Amino acid sequence: MTLSQVQPTRSIDARGMACPGPLLTLIGAIRAGQAGDVIEVLSSDAGSRTDIPAWVAKAKQELVQVVEEQGYARFIVRKAK
Amino acid sequence: MTGARVVVLGGGVGGTLLANLLSKTLKRDATVTVVDRTGMHVYQPGFLYVALDQADALWLARDERGLLRKDVELVIDEATHVDPTQQVVTLERGGALPYDFLVLATGSHLDRAAVPGYGGTHDFYSLDGAQRLREELRRFRGGRILVGVAGIPYKCPPAPVEFVLMVDQYLRDRGIRDKSEVRLLSPLNRAFTVESASSMVHPIMARKGIELTTFFNVESVDQAKGVVTSFEGESFEYDLLVLVPPHRGAAVIEASGLGGPGGWIPTDRGTLQHQQHERIFALGDATDLPISKSGSTAHFEAPVIASRIASLVRGSAPKETYGGRVMCFLEVGEGKATTLRFDYTHPPVPPQPSRLWHWAKWAFNRAYWVTVPQGRVG
Numbered sequence: 030m031t032l033s034q035v036q037p038t039r040s041i042d043a044r045g046m047a048c049p050g051p052l053l054t055l056i057g058a059i060r061a062g063q064a065g066d067v068i069e070v071l072s073s074d075a076g077s078r079t080d081i082p083a084w085v086a087k088a089k090q091e092l093v094q095v096v097e098e099q100g101y102a103r104f105i106v107r108k109a110k
Numbered sequence: 111m112t113g114a115r116v117v118v119l120g121g122g123v124g125g126t127l128l129a130n131l132l133s134k135t136l137k138r139d140a141t142v143t144v145v146d147r148t149g150m151h152v153y154q155p156g157f158l159y160v161a162l163d164q165a166d167a168l169w170l171a172r173d174e175r176g177l178l179r180k181d182v183e184l185v186i187d188e189a190t191h192v193d194p195t196q197q198v199v200t201l202e203r204g205g206a207l208p209y210d211f212l213v214l215a216t217g218s219h220l221d222r223a224a225v226p227g228y229g230g231t232h233d234f235y236s237l238d239g240a241q242r243l244r245e246e247l248r249r250f251r252g253g254r255i256l257v258g259v260a261g262i263p264y265k266c267p268p269a270p271v272e273f274v275l276m277v278d279q280y281l282r283d284r285g286i287r288d289k290s291e292v293r294l295l296s297p298l299n300r301a302f303t304v305e306s307a308s309s310m311v312h313p314i315m316a317r318k319g320i321e322l323t324t325f326f327n328v329e330s331v332d333q334a335k336g337v338v339t340s341f342e343g344e345s346f347e348y349d350l351l352v353l354v355p356p357h358r359g360a361a362v363i364e365a366s367g368l369g370g371p372g373g374w375i376p377t378d379r380g381t382l383q384h385q386q387h388e389r390i391f392a393l394g395d396a397t398d399l400p401i402s403k404s405g406s407t408a409h410f411e412a413p414v415i416a417s418r419i420a421s422l423v424r425g426s427a428p429k430e431t432y433g434g435r436v437m438c439f440l441e442v443g444e445g446k447a448t449t450l451r452f453d454y455t456h457p458p459v460p461p462q463p464s465r466l467w468h469w470a471k472w473a474f475n476r477a478y479w480v481t482v483p484q485g486r487v488g
Contacts (some may be wrong), residue, residue, distance in 0.1 A: 039371065041400065042379075042400070043400040044454075045379075045400075045434060045454030045455055047455075050298070050303040050304075051400070052298060053262050053263065053264070053267075053297065053298065053303060054262070054400055056262050056297060056327055056371070057261070057262035057263055057340075058371070059339060060261075060262070060327065061371050061372060078306055080298070080299055083299055083325075084298075084325055085300065087325045087342050088325070088327075088343075089339060089343070095391075104386045
């Protein structure tokens with residue numbers, strides 16, 4: 030499946046967010062969602078490049094893709110449990 | 111009734127300030143009505159100090175009527191439904207309020223039942239909770255204190271960090287710190303969201319012997335066994351558990367179909383208008399904006415909405431937009447604090463903690479009642 034075929038269940042624009050952070054928003058969205066949901070988070074926070082994959086790994090979720098855009102990145106995560 | 115009808119749901123920081131600013135700006139061009147369930151205005155940043163026996167509950171609540179300009183009408187009732195097509199708010203006691211502009215300042219609400227086993231777990235996110243925790247801490251003679259976060263988003267993101275640093279000092283002052291373990295269960299991979307602030311706080315925590323567990327998002331509590339478990343799959347035993355309860359948007363938002371996930375209002379980050387209803391604005395905790403839920407956020411949003419509604423009432427194009435401005439204090443113990451100031455495009459660069467910022471926070475808390483609701487500080 031190509032990226033263009035992955036339709037997010039929910040998309041969150043967290044660009045410019047300094048506090049409480051795109052990662053917190055992602056965690057909240059994953060916890061509120063159903064298994065199989067795909068959450069897309071847009072983040073311009075450089076720390077997200079390490080924080081989001083680290084949390085996804087620890088929480089045993091699935092990082093579908095990270096797409097670099099102009100000035101931000103799109104993190105696409107599937108809720109695994 | 112003359113002029114535009116502006117209805118504000120919620121008499122917290124944002125709703126009260128907005129009503130006063132609008133009334134002052136528009137005078138006879140608008141009728142401003144605040145609907146508040148209790149008629150009491152509660153200063154929530156004070157809960158932390160009540161829990162740690164540093165303040166009485168007395169100074170935390172005032173009559174909302176006394177904080178509003180005389181020409182603002184106050185309706186003490188609960189809004190149960192909003193009809194954005196008919197532009198009418200329905201009240202619990204059967205009344206109805208038609209509006210030309212509606213401002214949703216309905217805040218965030220604690221949803222303790224969302225955590226399995228939450229039961230009598232302690233928190234300092236309500237006045238009752240803070241007072242109950244204060245009594246529990248007075249009885250505490252040593253053991254393991256865990257401080258964690260049971261739901262995201264939550265208001266005042268620095269509060270759990272402030273609590274562990276301040277409870278450390280509290281235990282030292284009582285001479286029982288050496289019989290106690292203090293551990294912060296952070297939902298992130300650091301103590302606090304803001305990296306620069308975390309870098310500042312980590313060595314302070316280490317020096318004080320405060321343990322840190324990262325990526326721990328509380329999932330459930332087993333009161334009988336005294337065990338808390340995370341979404342990520344870790345568990346810890348405790349003697350005293352202090353959690354930030356899960357938060358949700360207001361019931362009226364969900365009942366009216368005006369909210370998104372969690373009951374948070376889909377809000378334009380610049381204009382602060384509801385994304386589907388141009389005559390509805392939202393501010394403070396109630397929005398889904400990816401910024402701190404704090405009184406400071408509402409404080410900086412209120413003038414933007416007031417200005418935009420005033421322009422619309424007078425037939426000119428609104429110009430002011432919200433840039434994500436937030437400012438908060440961070441207590442680090444030992445009578446010191448720092449400050450976090452940021453917006454959508456500028457991350458915070460906190461100054462070194464000092465007594466000056468601690469006293470600034472204290473002075474702000476004390477001066478709140480005669481400054482913020484009236485719009486005397488910008």
